[in-house]
Structures are given as C-alpha cells and as structure tokens.
Amino acid sequence: MMAQESRPIRVALAGQPNVGKSTVFNLLTGLRQHVGNWPGKTVEQRAGTCHYQEWTFDVVDLPGTYSLSANSPEELIAREYIIKEKPDVVVAIVNAATLERSLYLVAELLPLPVPVIVGLNMVDVAEQQGLEIETHVLEAALGVPVVPMVATKGQGMQELLARIQEVACDGAKYAPNAPDIRADHKDILKHIETLINEHVPPEYPKMWVALKILEGDKQITEMMRPRLPPEAWDGVYGIIKQHEDACVAVASGRYAWIGRMIRAAVVRPKVGPITLTDRLDRWATHPLWGLLVLASILGLTFWLTYAVGAPLQELMDTYVVGILSNLATQALATAPNWIAGLIIDGIIGGVGGVLTFFPILLIFFVVLGILEDVGYMARAAFVMDRFMHLMGLHGKSFLPLFLGFGCNVPSIMGARVIESERARLLTILVAPLVPCAARMAVIAFLAPAFFAAPTIVSWGVLTLNLVVLVLSGLVINRVVFKGEHMAFIMELPLYHLPNGRTITLIIWQRLLSFLHKAGTIILAVSVIVWALSTLPSGDIESSYMAGFGRLLEPVGRLMGLDWRMMVALLTSFIAKENTIATLSVLFGVGESGTGLAAILSSTFTPAAALAFLVTQMLFIPCVATVGVIKQETNSWRWTVFNVVFLLVLSLLGGTLTYQIATLLGQ
Amino acid sequence: MHPQSNQTDTLNKLRPLTELKGMERATIHDLCGGVGFRSRLAALGFTPGVQITMLQNLGHGPIIVTLRDTRIALGRGEAYKILVAPEKREQ
Incomplete structure (x- = not known):
C-alpha cells in the first residue's frame, strides 16, 4: 500500500x-x-x-x-x-x-x-x-x-x-483489534457465511455481509437475494426469521466490546458535575420558557434584519444597482436599444434586484450558523417538535421554515441542518408557501388599494396562507411519502462556544453556492422574462408576455381576473415586488395621472381583488427560490413537481376564493 | 399485552420509559417496534442492561433522557416502545 x-x-x-x-x-x-x-x-x-x-x-x-x-x-x-x-x-x-x-x-x-x-x-x-x-x-x-x-x-x-x-x-x-463476535452469534454467522460464500461481490468482506444480514439490514439482504441460489436463500431467510432480535443483540455486542475497550482507559468521577448544559437546558427545553427563549431569538433575528438588513438592501439598490444602470445607460448610449434594454432592464434589473437581498441572506446565514454551532438548534427543534409533527415535519424544520418569512432562499438552504433526507425534502417543498417579506410587501400595498379594512384582509390572507402551508405538508407527506411515521429521536449536544472559523466557512460556502448556482439560473430566467415582455414591439402591452397573459385569460376569468393581472403574476416570477411594477405599467399609471390604487379599486370587484391576493400569495416562488430548490434537491423532478404543485394550488385557491366570495357577496 | 400482567418479580417491575419521572433512573430491558426503529435506537446506545436517567418528562410531549453520557430527546410514541426496569428510589 x-x-x-x-x-x-x-x-x-x-x-x-x-x-x-x-x-x-x-x-x-x-x-x-x-x-x-x-x-x-x-x-x-x-x-x-x-x-x-x-x-x-x-x-x-x-x-x-x-x-x-x-x-x-x-x-x-x-x-x-x-x-x-x-x-x-x-x-x-x-x-x-x-x-x-x-x-x-x-x-x-x-x-x-x-x-x-x-x-x-x-x-x-x-x-x-x-x-x-x-x-x-x-x-x-x-x-x-x-x-x-x-x-x-x-x-x-x-x-x-x-x-x-x-x-x-x-x-x-496496522493491526486493529476488530470487535469480537458474541459467542452465541459465532455459529450462526459461520452458517450464513457458508451459505453466501461464493456469491458475495468481491469488494465486500464476507464476514461483514453475513453480519449485516443477521442484523436485518435491508439493503445488503436485497443485494444478496438475487445472487443466491434458491436453496441458499431459503437457508439465509430461515436464519433471519429465527433471529429477528439480532439487530439489538449485535448492537449490544458492539457496546459490550466498547465497554471493555474503555474500562481501562477512562477514569470517570463518581458524581458528574452540574454542567452549563444542565443549567441552560432548564430554560431552553422547558415547554413555556423554551418557547419564550425561541421567540426572543427569532425576534432579535428579525429586528436585525429590519434594522440592519433592510436599510443595507435599500442602499445596495440605490448605489450598486442604481449606479450600475446609470453607468450602463451612459456606456450603451450609442448601442442599439435592445442591447441597452437587455443589459439594463433584463440583467441589471433582474439579477441586480435579487443580489440586493444579499445583506438579508447574510444575516440569516450568520444566525443559523451560530445557533447550529453552539448546539441550540436541537433545543429549538425539541420545543417546536409537537407543532411541526402535525404536518409530518421534524422539529428541526421549524427554524429554517420560520426564516422563510424573511426570504425563502435562506429557508431552503437552511434545511441542510435537517439530517433525515426525507424530512429535508418535505421542508424544502413546503418552504415556498411561507410568505416572504416581498410577498407581504405586495399585500401591504394592494390590500389598502382594494379594501376599506386592509388589516383584516391582510391577516385573513396570511392566515389562509399558513393553513394552506400546514395542509400541503400533510398532503405531500401522506401522498408522496406515503405518510411514513417520522420517528423523533434526536441527540441534544452539549452547548459550546461558537467557533468563528467554522461559522465563517459555513456562511461563505452558502453565499458562494447561492451566487454560483442560483446565479446562473436567475440570469437565464431574467433575460428570458425580459425578452418575453419586450419582444417583438418593445413595449409590454403588445409583447409575447401579454399574448401569453391573454391566452391565460380563460383561467383568469375563473378567478375574476383579466389578462393584465395574469401578466403581473407571471412577471412576479423574477421577484415578487415586480407585481406592482407590472400593474403600474399595464394600467398606464404614468399617463392617466391617477395612482395605481385608485385605478385598481375602480376596475376590480372585491371578490376578484381577494382572489388576486390569494393567488399572489400562493403563486410559484421567485426565480431565486426555484434556483435554490433545484440546487438543494439536486433534482429537476422535485423542482418541477414543486412548481407545478404551487401553480395548481394558487390557481385553485384563487378560483375558490373568487367563487365563494362572489356567492357570499350576492 | 401490558408487562404488569406478568407474574415473575423482575417482569412485574417493567414499564414503558414514558412512566419514569424526572431524574428517575432505570435499566433498559427491551425494545419493541420494527427492525429499523430498534436498530436506530440500539446504535444510539439503547441496549438491554444499560442505565438510563429521565431528565425531563412532563407527562405529555417529547421527553429527554441521558444514557452513555449522551442526552437524547425522544418522541412519546418512541419512548413508549422502550421497556425499562426502574431502580429503587434513593430515599
């Protein structure tokens, strides 16, 4: 070697x-x-x-x-x-x-x-x-x-x-003292080994395969079954059936071996000291105080986001994106119109807009990184588990999902802290249903435009949104994952001081992978959406996008919406705030002299307005979110499933809202 | 079905882990449930004969135990499938 x-x-x-x-x-x-x-x-x-x-x-x-x-x-x-x-x-x-x-x-x-x-x-x-x-x-x-x-x-x-x-x-x-086999298992293992002897693939150690079969290991048993002649399989199967308790017995054997290994090497105190972890956990895992601790941490995070992240985002929007587009406008003054449009509105407007979320992402990643590193994440999962279990999720899904109220991107990337692959996937699939800050901003703008009591409407839509989130979790878990019970077994690690180096690296990698992978998708989609809403004539009213919106008008009619609202939904794919910008353009706010709010309230019935708000909240997530869904699930199948699921859900939600509201309104 | 119905002395004392109160100690006797579940628990150190201490049990919701120097949170359903023999109370 x-x-x-x-x-x-x-x-x-x-x-x-x-x-x-x-x-x-x-x-x-x-x-x-x-x-x-x-x-x-x-x-x-x-x-x-x-x-x-x-x-x-x-x-x-x-x-x-x-x-x-x-x-x-x-x-x-x-x-x-x-x-x-x-x-x-x-x-x-x-x-x-x-x-x-x-x-x-x-x-x-x-x-x-x-x-x-x-x-x-x-x-x-x-x-x-x-x-x-x-x-x-x-x-x-x-x-x-x-x-x-x-x-x-x-x-x-x-x-x-x-x-x-x-x-x-x-x-x-190198001469290890491999764990010895319990005396009562030795003969059984020898027997299995003779049965499977010539049929084990060369890279696998025979003794190990025999032991795994005895332990009831599904994957190894499935691997060996087609390789074995029927009589050998019958022999192996008989042994498995006869020793169904072996999985615990083999583990006990390993622990007995470990006990012998460390008995001489470890001296332990008679009474363990009351540790920092004991003291902190009296609060952190308490059913009431634990929730309060969690609520304060979350409150602090969101305070940080709004006090530090949001102003930084505005600064980036004004200076980085603003200056970039000014520079580009000057540099491209002589270039053909479409090139200037592509670069300024398509690329800088689309990608730049997404990049201004960087400060907010950074704050979320820092908080998640620290909570994970000090060992608090498991405690948060513990106090939230009973609530998350309602929708087939793991307690650890709570923090990432909650961060989704700020932005869905860190919430999906944050799902990495969930160890079980299935729980992580389910978390990623329902994460886009957490109403992010941008969607809430759209609601905050449109609700007063449509309704006399905007607060009640906003809370109503938000509550409906969260109910849909829980129901979707339940349904996806039941239908896609066949409702397998997710056992709640979780280690609560000892608390320790955060390690700056570890956390910095985690943050660095997450930001980098957001930039790299999602960046390419965001760029491509920004350009495509820009092209669709500009070509062929140069303005959105006669663009392909508008044509597509008119094509969707029959679907829109079910929800009481016209093609302009459908186009607004489509352009929200780049960024949720786009909804308002698109509506302003399509309803000719600049020309008529009246504000968008006034035009909208005179154009739409309350039922249609409500339907639009609901559809907007449940609609397919923005391109950055779709980008990270693809990146994190590592599968186009799940990404497409998720987008289609949300599309159907939002159209269904909008239609039901419109029809019910119309019935009730009569 | 319930272990209490058994006659012998040791089996008489057996109960599900969920019945241990805070800071009570016990010895694990057996695990119930499917192979996957039992093998997961066994790997974490839940093997017959090992001493386990209940850290938090509110009578509802998940519990926290410690065994082999590790703290582990368990759902109530999971904890119910672990049979333990409680130690005699220390005055």
Missing part, C-alpha cells in the same frame, strides 16, 4: 453528528474545499485537499452518521464510499466527552477493509467533566492510532496528519 509522492493520499473523514467533524474538515482543508451533492442525493458532499510535508491528502467528508446500518441515505453513502472507493485511510472523529457512544461507529468501521485512525476530539470538554482518558491505553486496546485533539483550538492536527501519512504509507504495521 505504498503511496507514492505523486499520488495523493485519499482520506475519508467519518464520525457521528456533534463530534466536531466539520471543524476538523475545515481545519484540514481551509478554503481548498468544494461543496456539492453526493451523486443522486440531497445529501451534501464536501471534499478538499491538504498538504503535509511533501504529501498531498485528498479529504472527503463523509456524512455524519451514528452507525453504518441502512437506516438512512447518509449511512448508506458513508459505507458504500468506504467499501467501493477504498480510501487509503478512514479518520474516525470521536467525541471524548461521549466516548462510549461515539466509539460505536468505530466498532462498525473496524471490520471494513480500510485502515482506521481515531481522532479523539474535544478532550478539553471531557476534562471539564472530570473524565480522564489515557490515550495510550485506548490505543493499545483498539490496536489503531488514537490522536487526542481539540479541533476548535487547532490542537492535535499536526499529529493527526503525521499518523495518517504513517498508516497510508506503511499499512503493514
């Missing part, structure tokens, strides 16, 4: 959630990392490189998992990567303060045919709790290198790199 200098050493970073694995990864790779998705999954993949003396390491950050069973897509990804890609070294990060539990993953890693190094992280936290860990004893017991670390302070990194290089270049010395 000699690694030549020319060939980089391939390192996979494994670890359970809340062991500081991302901090280690960020320390190793710094800005030399790229974030993507695992092929075909919503699960984030991070990879990067680092240098140590003359060696180069290619580091892949495996998803954080508690075990290597087939209980989640993350666990499948982690074990498939190790088995199929065979990295030179797997570094297993464990949390010294919860050593027993975090060694469970190590117990699962050791039987795999790849050398393991244990990074014993957070030794400082363990010390604070009075735990004494003798690293050398642990190392001797496990038979693999154990490196004590405090990743938040950068301690132990050099030694970790040195040990990785040693193991990768001189694998001969």
Whole structure:
C-alpha cells in the first residue's frame, strides 16, 4: 500500500453528528474545499485537499452518521464510499466527552477493509467533566492510532496528519483489534457465511455481509437475494426469521466490546458535575420558557434584519444597482436599444434586484450558523417538535421554515441542518408557501388599494396562507411519502462556544453556492422574462408576455381576473415586488395621472381583488427560490413537481376564493 | 399485552420509559417496534442492561433522557416502545 509522492493520499473523514467533524474538515482543508451533492442525493458532499510535508491528502467528508446500518441515505453513502472507493485511510472523529457512544461507529468501521485512525476530539470538554482518558491505553486496546485533539483550538492536527501519512504509507504495521463476535452469534454467522460464500461481490468482506444480514439490514439482504441460489436463500431467510432480535443483540455486542475497550482507559468521577448544559437546558427545553427563549431569538433575528438588513438592501439598490444602470445607460448610449434594454432592464434589473437581498441572506446565514454551532438548534427543534409533527415535519424544520418569512432562499438552504433526507425534502417543498417579506410587501400595498379594512384582509390572507402551508405538508407527506411515521429521536449536544472559523466557512460556502448556482439560473430566467415582455414591439402591452397573459385569460376569468393581472403574476416570477411594477405599467399609471390604487379599486370587484391576493400569495416562488430548490434537491423532478404543485394550488385557491366570495357577496 | 400482567418479580417491575419521572433512573430491558426503529435506537446506545436517567418528562410531549453520557430527546410514541426496569428510589 505504498503511496507514492505523486499520488495523493485519499482520506475519508467519518464520525457521528456533534463530534466536531466539520471543524476538523475545515481545519484540514481551509478554503481548498468544494461543496456539492453526493451523486443522486440531497445529501451534501464536501471534499478538499491538504498538504503535509511533501504529501498531498485528498479529504472527503463523509456524512455524519451514528452507525453504518441502512437506516438512512447518509449511512448508506458513508459505507458504500468506504467499501467501493477504498480510501487509503478512514479518520474516525470521536467525541471524548461521549466516548462510549461515539466509539460505536468505530466498532462498525473496524471490520471494513480500510485502515482506521481515531481522532479523539474535544478532550478539553471531557476534562471539564472530570473524565480522564489515557490515550495510550485506548490505543493499545483498539490496536489503531488514537490522536487526542481539540479541533476548535487547532490542537492535535499536526499529529493527526503525521499518523495518517504513517498508516497510508506503511499499512503493514496496522493491526486493529476488530470487535469480537458474541459467542452465541459465532455459529450462526459461520452458517450464513457458508451459505453466501461464493456469491458475495468481491469488494465486500464476507464476514461483514453475513453480519449485516443477521442484523436485518435491508439493503445488503436485497443485494444478496438475487445472487443466491434458491436453496441458499431459503437457508439465509430461515436464519433471519429465527433471529429477528439480532439487530439489538449485535448492537449490544458492539457496546459490550466498547465497554471493555474503555474500562481501562477512562477514569470517570463518581458524581458528574452540574454542567452549563444542565443549567441552560432548564430554560431552553422547558415547554413555556423554551418557547419564550425561541421567540426572543427569532425576534432579535428579525429586528436585525429590519434594522440592519433592510436599510443595507435599500442602499445596495440605490448605489450598486442604481449606479450600475446609470453607468450602463451612459456606456450603451450609442448601442442599439435592445442591447441597452437587455443589459439594463433584463440583467441589471433582474439579477441586480435579487443580489440586493444579499445583506438579508447574510444575516440569516450568520444566525443559523451560530445557533447550529453552539448546539441550540436541537433545543429549538425539541420545543417546536409537537407543532411541526402535525404536518409530518421534524422539529428541526421549524427554524429554517420560520426564516422563510424573511426570504425563502435562506429557508431552503437552511434545511441542510435537517439530517433525515426525507424530512429535508418535505421542508424544502413546503418552504415556498411561507410568505416572504416581498410577498407581504405586495399585500401591504394592494390590500389598502382594494379594501376599506386592509388589516383584516391582510391577516385573513396570511392566515389562509399558513393553513394552506400546514395542509400541503400533510398532503405531500401522506401522498408522496406515503405518510411514513417520522420517528423523533434526536441527540441534544452539549452547548459550546461558537467557533468563528467554522461559522465563517459555513456562511461563505452558502453565499458562494447561492451566487454560483442560483446565479446562473436567475440570469437565464431574467433575460428570458425580459425578452418575453419586450419582444417583438418593445413595449409590454403588445409583447409575447401579454399574448401569453391573454391566452391565460380563460383561467383568469375563473378567478375574476383579466389578462393584465395574469401578466403581473407571471412577471412576479423574477421577484415578487415586480407585481406592482407590472400593474403600474399595464394600467398606464404614468399617463392617466391617477395612482395605481385608485385605478385598481375602480376596475376590480372585491371578490376578484381577494382572489388576486390569494393567488399572489400562493403563486410559484421567485426565480431565486426555484434556483435554490433545484440546487438543494439536486433534482429537476422535485423542482418541477414543486412548481407545478404551487401553480395548481394558487390557481385553485384563487378560483375558490373568487367563487365563494362572489356567492357570499350576492 | 401490558408487562404488569406478568407474574415473575423482575417482569412485574417493567414499564414503558414514558412512566419514569424526572431524574428517575432505570435499566433498559427491551425494545419493541420494527427492525429499523430498534436498530436506530440500539446504535444510539439503547441496549438491554444499560442505565438510563429521565431528565425531563412532563407527562405529555417529547421527553429527554441521558444514557452513555449522551442526552437524547425522544418522541412519546418512541419512548413508549422502550421497556425499562426502574431502580429503587434513593430515599
């Protein structure tokens, strides 16, 4: 297993959630990392490189998992990567303060045919709790290198790199004490192994496959079933049926092994001290105080958004976008009209408008990043879980969804904090139904224009919107995900001080990926919408867009709306505020001398106006949101499903509102 | 169905985790439910014989327990499927 200098050493970073694995990864790779998705999954993949003396390491950050069973897509990804890609070294990060539990993953890693190094992280936290860990004893017991670390302070990194290089270049010395099998399982496993012997794909260790079959692992069993001759399968199936309790027994066996490993290495105090976490949790997880703590944090976030973010957004709008369009106007004075229009109205107007949301996104990402890093996210999820469960969501969906009231983009990107792939997908799919600030602004403008009691109407529309959100969650969960019960099992990690470096990197990556990926889609769609609303004659009234709006008029009539309102809805795809700008142009506000509000109220019945407000609220999200939906789900199928779902929902909502309001009005 | 109906002494004491009160300690006896659910719990350290302490149980809603130096929040439905033998009260 000699690694030549020319060939980089391939390192996979494994670890359970809340062991500081991302901090280690960020320390190793710094800005030399790229974030993507695992092929075909919503699960984030991070990879990067680092240098140590003359060696180069290619580091892949495996998803954080508690075990290597087939209980989640993350666990499948982690074990498939190790088995199929065979990295030179797997570094297993464990949390010294919860050593027993975090060694469970190590117990699962050791039987795999790849050398393991244990990074014993957070030794400082363990010390604070009075735990004494003798690293050398642990190392001797496990038979693999154990490196004590405090990743938040950068301690132990050099030694970790040195040990990785040693193991990768001189694998001969590597001799792990893999967990032994419980005596009563040995014969059964031997039996399974003989049955499956010649049929196991070469990359899989036979003993491991046998053990996974005994554990009732669905994926491995499904993989082996078609490979086995019928009589061998019958034999295996008989054993599985006879030992249905084995999944717990095998896990118990691993924990018994861990117990023996650490008994000699760890000295623990008789009575654990009352920790900061104990004291804080008295408030944070209390059913009443917990909600108040959460409400204050959210209040503070939104105060920050409006006090700092909104003025910054206006400044960017005036200075960056304004100055850019002025410059472009001057520079393009001699250019053909359509080029000036394309650049100024299409690109600067569309992309620039979206980019002014940057300060608000930044604030949300900072807040999410800090809450995630200090360990509060799990507490917020805990107090909100009973409410979120109503629509088949996980407690962790609450914070990202709530941020959607500011802007849907960070709410969809924030869904990354939800570990379960299915819960994350459901959160992303309902997130566009959270009324964002821009949509609320449209309501705030139009409601007084249409109604004598705008406050009641606004609250009514908002409430209806939220009811639709909950119902959609219920329906999507029932129909698309077949209503599988989502078990609520969540670790509450110890609180710790936020790590500036980790948070900065998280924010940096999220902003970057928003700029990169969504930016391309936003650009393309901005140009297309601009072209449709300008071509062929140059003004919107006779454009293709208007033609399209007239085509949609029969649909509009169901809601009491004419083609101009339909065009306003269509242009809101670029940015929700566009609704008002489009209406102003189409109703010729500039020419007639009367304000848009006056024209609208004289043109539309209250029923039609209400229908428009409802449709506007439920309509397909703006292009930036669609961009990040595509990016985060990593699937056009889900993106199209989401857009179509919202389109149907909004038209249905508008029609029902109009018909019911008309009936009641008579 | 309920474990209380059993005759033997140990089984007599068995109850679902949801019946433990705040700060009460117990030993896990068994897990019920599907393979996926049991294997998830077992991986987190919920294995027979391990000591578990109830941190928060309000009689409704999710609970918080600690075992193997880890705090874990569980939905009530999930907690109900964990059978424990409570320890004798320390005066």
